[in-house]
Amino acid sequence: MKARLRAADLADAGGMGDILWDFQDQNDWMPDLYPRGELIRFSEQMARKGWVTVALYGESLAGFIARDGEEICALYVRPGLERQGIGKQLIDFAKSECESLWLRCLVPNAAARQFYCREGFSEIDRGDGDENDEGLPEVTYGWALEPAT
Template sequence: MRRARPKDAAACAAILRGWIDETPWFRTAHPPRADARSVAGRIDAGAVTVAERGGAVAAFLALEGDYVACLYVAPDARGAGLGRRLIARAKRRRQRLCLWTFQANAAARRFYEREGFVERRRTDGRDNDEGLPDVEYVWPAQEAA
């Protein structure tokens, strides 16, 4: 694992776009170019950590303060522990973490709950760009109160 470099932006954006394209319930609000710009901006701000597998970027996490802005793992790298390692690294750097995921994203919700995150609240999605119901998670558990 290492801090992302500008040249990693395309690989990170491809991982993100791959998840979007393979997720039938997800209605993206942004064109691919906007996703790539967003990832590049987060990398430029020093907010992105990447995990490599076989010398290539296979996962990335964007941490903005105590907010996990995104965590994505390439399909062929899922189940290899990269997401868990990225979250563990974020936990070592912060005393508190929070994040949002979509209610329909059962795999992500199971992952975060296994990693000790607890649900703080749910919304109907009217405040996110996609208009999809979401869930806010926090770590450690006492932060949910």
């Protein structure tokens, strides 16, 4: 089943915050840094900036991508809906709007790292965690549209 994509509005912030909270709560490697209310406020800020595209199954928020130009700031799928093509649909949408994209991914997030590699992203840098709130090592990935021949 394909999700319906649309630009996020402020009413989506609660659902986005819930997805972020669930991700933080369900991954043992992820530090519990933020209360749910702060994640909702953060989601509100991203939506207000016009960065977010949401994926809906029916009227339910299934996932979202936040992009600031070529930088993918966030890509999350609601737990239980992984591996159903939602993340791919969101990343394909971002690719359709940009000639190149980049993002940072935490090293312990093996599933996300495999996903980005499968979707054509390549490792371009590594960090030791000094520049992220989680304090975890990270990989920077990049993707570029292949020139037409």
